[in-house]
Amino acid sequence: MILLVLLGINLIASIALAFVGDRKYAPELNIFGSAATFAASIRLALKVYNHGPMLAANGFFFVDAFNVYLAVLTAFVSMTTAIFSRKYMRHERSHGKVGHKGMRFYHAMFQLFIFAMLLALLTNNIGVLWISMELATLSTVLLVSLYRTPSAVEAAWKYFILCGVGIAQALFGTVLLYFASEKIFGEGSRGLLWTNLSAVADKLEPTVLSLAFIFFIVGYGTKVGLVPLHNWLPDAHSEGPTPISAVLSGLLLNVALYALVRCKVLVDGATHSHKAGYIMMIFGLLSILVASFSLLRQKDIKRMFAYSSIEHMGIATFAFGLGGPVATFGGLLHMLVHSLTKSSIFFTVGHASQMHSTQEMSSIGGLIKGNPSVGWGFMLGVTAIAGLPPFGVFTSEFLILTAAIKDAPMFMPFFLLGLVIAFAALFRKVLPMVFGKPPSIQKPIKAAHLPVFIHMSLILVLGLYLPTFLSQWFHAAVVLLVR
Amino acid sequence: MINEAYPVFMESLQVIMVLVAAPLLVGWIRMLKCWSQGRTSAGIFQPFRDLSKLFIKETVLAENVSWIFTATPYIVFGATVLAGAIIPILSVDLPLSATADIIALVAIFAIARFFMALAATDIGTAFGGMGASREMMVSSLAEPAVLMSVFTVSLVSSSTSLSHMAHTLTSSPIVLRPSLAFAFLAFVLIAIAETGRIPVDNPSTHLELTMIHEAMILEYSGRHLALIEWSNMMKLFLFASLGIASFFPWGIAGADNIKMLPMALLALALKLALAGIFVVVIETVLAKMRVFRVPEFLGFAFLLATLGMLSHFILE
């Protein structure tokens, strides 16, 4: 019941917002919808926390420790993004970058996108997981091209085509998975339910599952933005409206990684080997290295943080590939803190580029003088994402690093090298923007401070102390993922 | 007695039939074409009259010709008759068939073509050289395709001997095979190109921009021209019967069975008549394509042949 409410709110909000259009109260309605979703997700989380994993609607939905925290995270970040987008989009609207049709579309699609992600997280059916991943892509494609500039249209087209191609491979993987499970469960949807599959994972045909995993990692890996399948990501994340960049980087990548990890569990069970893990480690490491070197060469501020997202997704993929309780724990925590940090950075970046009417980093400067809260928020966000203590990213990266030293010492130097380069690149680019004298083009704006503040304090808390309920959750998820 | 003589009898019967029936087939096609275009036809025997007229006429040779030019008509004619003796047209039991398989057959056609091109350049006129180069372009693309196409049939019957291939197909139950369907389509396209019909070449035009085969034989006259024309008719006939033998051999006479002969003759006549109708329909519907489109046409044929071979492995 609570599941239907949770999913229903977004869907209803989406339809309602499509009718409300560009009226004055549309952003507030958007916030209200997301807040209600967040409340429902908390309710769901409490239920799972008290009663353990649950199946609902004839096994169609499955909620366990792994996906419930991601669902809460998704609902939460979507709520803060909605708060941020109220002021941000008003600014864009008043500067003529979006028309009233665009605003209607933006709000409706935002809610639909959240719905698709929640459905992907909560469903138990591997096929529905695929469908909702595709739906999440489709609902954001036209948001990326919202500004109708040549580069925005190009980015959206790239996003549409590359993700469409990628995710088609994942469907082939799903077909193969169904092929293997059909031998055990026979015809029908039962053979696609993740709970059923994981119960009999060791009876599934290993050769078929290995083949399926190749297609899964190419398919969902494209959506995670793993190198060398990442080409669409910097474009799509930099050319769309900033709230969309925030949810794409903060949430959609997580959901795609979630899908990949769910599939990996099944493959590991079937093959009794660590093959899938090694593949993920290599993809992850490659993403970390390529992304961190690319960070050095960026001129566009949002593009740079898009590459940073690739790097962090690489870290999480590497962690899940490493397996082991510590690394998996670190991976789960990393997904959480990266999502919070990256969306907060995008909030401040959005305001910074509005202040200077450009995304070129060379034209941005003196943020702390110009608007202290944006400047400091940005500075703290970058400090956190670079992995400095006392923020949460440090904790998760530290956990993954210790696990890597123990389990995969030969990969460790590359991992560390990537982190160091990313650190150096970020600070080299960011410091001139934050400190110094504001350039003449800088204009004051109305910034949304609340979301940044909430996110930063959460990350700080997570860095200093992990609440018991969260660590218990993560432990339960680790038990689920590590056999 | 009859058992020993039977293969030899069959062989001679077939060679005579190739010599006689080839002009008949061409006459049939021309007749159909006349009808389809609303003209009065000259009758099915007109090619014989043409040939005998050419044989009577004086042979004119250019001053600078070498022996290649005079020898080529005989070589081409000989090679074509030899090819006619190898293909199992009437019966699968031919003594010469055992000596040469499908690869040799393709090579025999290649020899004829090679001398044809040599003779065309030998005379030193512009048209001869142009025709020779175009012919070589077409054949260099068509030959791998024709091999690929018949190899698919060989794979199905696991033999490259034409007799054996025909025998396997007739004696096994009828199965729908995508490989054979593709190989056949490819074969039809190549046969059109090899025998110089529309849309690749037009046998009844002497337009310098488009002609391929006619450009090569422009300098021939009298007896030589008659031999070359006759070989060309035989080539058309042979390609039609090669297609029939490889893809639709049903009705062909088996080994040691003279009683099947009338049946085989009748079936062959029927199939060739249908092939003639098919050729006329193609030539009426399609226009001749530009010469530089021909590689694409043949590339498509090659693709079809390859797909045929692949689907033999994948789907059967």
Next chain:
Amino acid sequence: MNASFAAQINSILAAFILLTAFGLLVQRRVFGLLHIFAWQGLLLSISTAIVGYSAGLHHLYISAVLTLSLKVIVLPWILYVLIHRLKIHKEVEDMVNIPTTMLIGIALVIFSYHLTAPIRELSTLVTRSTLAVALATVMLGLLMMITRKKAVTQIIGFLAMENGLFFAATSATYGMPLVIEMGVALDILIAAFIFGIFFFQIRTTFDTLDLKAMEKLKEEE
């Protein structure tokens, strides 16, 4: 119609689906592509119906009808209308290197055959051998999207890839559960509307549907 005869017809249809995939790869005219795409859908639909008949699975009939209406009627119609509205029906693509593309295509078919060999061993279905063709169709659609530089052709490549996936589901497992197939069809339909909007967006921003104009977003050197 007994099982082995149905299997024979099915493999003939599979072979022709492969042929249409190659046809899409080498066809230069927009309308030609559209026709081949519609034919591919039709073959797919017939093949699904035959598999449904021979295996006695009635949900495959629904899939067949779904394919027929979506891939043979609705999508080609949408594309047809779009092509007319955008006035690009006479466009011919000139940059395709056909022989090389075909050779790569053939190599991809062999690769798919190799890749699906273990599954062929494991499967007991009569349609198991067509899985290689299905994967090859997916790969060829991918190849088409790589080699073509026009928005409409890329979309047709994308849809052809989707056809291959559908065919894979039919040949490996007698079709995915109906819920999934409906969902996938819905996604494709939404995608169709999105690319329709896209064509106009690209056209108004770039004055052409040639994707060569869209090469601005690259890493700065």
